[in-house]
Amino acid sequence: MPRIRESTLQEHRAKTLDQIIAAAEAILRTGGRGQLTMAEVARRANLARNSLYRYARDADQLCDMVMERHLPDWGQALDQALGRTDDPRRTIEVWTRTNLEQAGLHGHGWLMNLYAEQHDEQLRRALIYGSPSNPHEPTSRSDRSTDRQIQALLNFHRQVNQPLIQAWTALRPADPAMGVEVTRGIVQSGMRLIDALDLDLAPEQRQERLTIIIEKVTACAKAVTATLTEGPACA
Incomplete structure (x- = not known):
């Protein structure tokens, strides 16, 4: 000992x-x-x-411990940032910026992709929308979403994605999924750029490049919001 x-x-x-x-x-x-x-x-x-x-x-519990160290802070930061606005366009902008900021603090790819090999289509939709696409469908054998780690990810993604879903539902009630998917795609691309930052960069250089990524990607999300909400039918 x-x-x-x-x-x-x-x-x-x-x-x-x-x-x-x-x-x-x-x-x-x-x-x-x-x-x-x-x-x-x-x-x-x-x-x-x-x-x-x-x-x-076991190693699964170790994985839980690591996730528990990061996910609550991320979720809390998002809740605090979104609590300052009730405008759906502003919500999308803040949601984008805050998630990118948290990805810069905690890392993204390693944390969110711990169980990527299990992400079949049903689980992918569960991670995006916080619940299975059809709760009455039988769970596929490859979907181990009842595992402790998968459930933690589901709970986290539900917390993270619900404000985005609500914002796009307010803006495009007939088809919120397009806005949700496109916005998430932009943010995921930004997170990949953040993940790719050189680990050997000096702290001030990394922060400068991180700031540029966050600003540019947030501007892209705002442009998409404007594009998808133009016109009487928001087509």
């Missing part, structure tokens, strides 16, 4: 848990879900494997 250097056992456990989650996140960021194993986390956290099992029963 490692020697306890902190003043209390509680502080020691908290510090060890933080090291474990940091190790798991580092693996997920660089290697994805397939590389996350108890043995590798124990090695990186400088723990015996039997000690690691005192904190997490």
Whole structure:
């Protein structure tokens, strides 16, 4: 058992848990879900494997812990930003900007794509709209949306996407899906640009490029909103 250097056992456990989650996140960021194993986390956290099992029963729970570290802050930031407006056009603009800002803070691809291999069409629609496209359809065998991690993603995407769905429903009640899909596509492209930023950039250079991406992509989302809401039928 490692020697306890902190003043209390509680502080020691908290510090060890933080090291474990940091190790798991580092693996997920660089290697994805397939590389996350108890043995590798124990090695990186400088723990015996039997000690690691005192904190997490398996790699799935480690994945939960990493997600729980990031998703609440992202959702809270979005709720706070959107709470300042009730105009649907402004909502789309703020939604775009805030999600890009959070992607810059937390990363995006590694976090949202942990379970990309499971994203069949039914699950893809669930992630976009927060619920299955047809709740009466039988769940496909490849859709493991009842898994703890998938459910966490579903809950998060429901929280994130609902304001966008509501905004586009107000603007295009006959066909909100077009606005939702196009806006999300623009934001996803922006997030890929953010993911591709050189990790070796100096902090000020990265922030400068991040700001440019956020401003340009938000401007694109505003232009799309104007285009899709022009004309009497918003065709």
